[in-house]
Amino acid sequence: MSDDAEKKFTQADVDRIVQERVNREKAKYADYDGIKAENEQLKAKVAENEAANLDTLKQKVATDLKLPPGMAGRLQGTTEKELRADGEALLKELGPKEPVGGAGNPAGEVKKPLTREAVKAMTPQEIIENMDDIKAQMRDGTLK
Numbered sequence: 001m002s003d004d005a006e007k008k009f010t011q012a013d014v015d016r017i018v019q020e021r022v023n024r025e026k027a028k029y030a031d032y033d034g035i036k037a038e039n040e041q042l043k044a045k046v047a048e049n050e051a052a053n054l055d056t057l058k059q060k061v062a063t064d065l066k067l068p069p070g071m072a073g074r075l076q077g078t079t080e081k082e083l084r085a086d087g088e089a090l091l092k093e094l095g096p097k098e099p100v101g102g103a104g105n106p107a108g109e110v111k112k113p114l115t116r117e118a119v120k121a122m123t124p125q126e127i128i129e130n131m132d133d134i135k136a137q138m139r140d141g142t143l144k
Helices: 011-028 034-065 070-072 082-095 116-121 124-129 130-142
Strands: none
Touching: 034 070, 034 082, 070 082, 124 130
């Protein structure tokens, strides 16, 4: 073989060939940045959806256990089983619920406020017996 038969490339030819190959490789990954940004957006949406689902699950467990509505956010866990166990532990810490409004007459004697007419109708002995109440009502301005 002679040297003339061999192909000879100039530096410009080599640069052109290399640049063509580089451009082909760049074209393969041209949408990489777009795909990466879309992936980040999808990850954010998935995280938001999971957080919303967890909040809904916490509300459900709190309702099932009859916890006060504000306590749902305090529940710890990621599964219904974990949330339920934490809610039951929280209920034990809170103790039994006190009845609202009482279930009968309050302990002790409830005294009705006195009126001026009632005091005028009292005997001197009754006035002496009720003197503390009369003075307290006069001080409070509730003796009418």
